[in-house]
Amino acid sequence: MKNKFIVIEGLEGAGKTTAHTVVVSVLQEYNINNIVLTREPGGTPLAERLRILIKQSVDGEKICDKAELLMIYAARIQLIENVIKPALARGAWVIGDRHDFSSQAYQAGGRGLDMQLINTLRHIILGDFSPDLTLYLDITPEISLHRIYQRGQLDRIEQESLNFFQRVREHYLKVSAVDSKVIIIDATQNLKTVKLSLQKVLYNWLENLNL
């Protein structure tokens, strides 16, 4: 299959929205116009409902870490089976705002859930389905929190501590260092420089695909 599944990852406020635009415009330069955009958690009616539950508490009830994980996987498999796989099967390129890497970073790194539990769940639920390329936008938790606070009201996960986001970032970096399908982008730079870095990485990757 020539069409691919590209995922953009990073802490909140890392610039994933801007990165989406860059990926779309680079693909269009290659005459790739059949593009489907997704976001996680979310992207189907059921997954969007789960997104609301994941991002907000229900009547103040504490959401257990494992319940959060299961809701995220329920949303993910709905999206994969009902949107991503059908899109790939009809030849579309899929660009995802977050995917499974987020669960490794937030639920294992941030929440401290056992990585073996997440690996087992991933294996059972997703099988060998995975992105062709992940662009990880790396920023410090300090920059992330600064941008989050500028937006105003914080959701349940955004209210976590600086330490939480430090663990999330550490996990992102640890996995990125050993996964050849993940490319780290220094997103602490100004927007123009980040855009140029993204374009350079994508041109290089697309050239190697020999489309």
Ligand code: Z5A
């Ligand atoms: N979550 C999870 O725990 N486990 C999982 O498996 C999955 C998700 C899939 C989803 O929230 C939450 O779910 C997330 C992880 C968790 N929670 N946290 N924390 P979301 O979808 O609402 O949040 P998000 O995915 O992180 O989106 P975001 O906050 O909008 O981030 P962004 O898209 O990367 O940010 P942005 O809109 O592109 O940029 C934010 C602002 O910063 C904006 O004003 C930009 O102009 C500015 N910006 C961006 N880059 C720059 C640079 N380079 N310089 C200056 N200013 C910049």
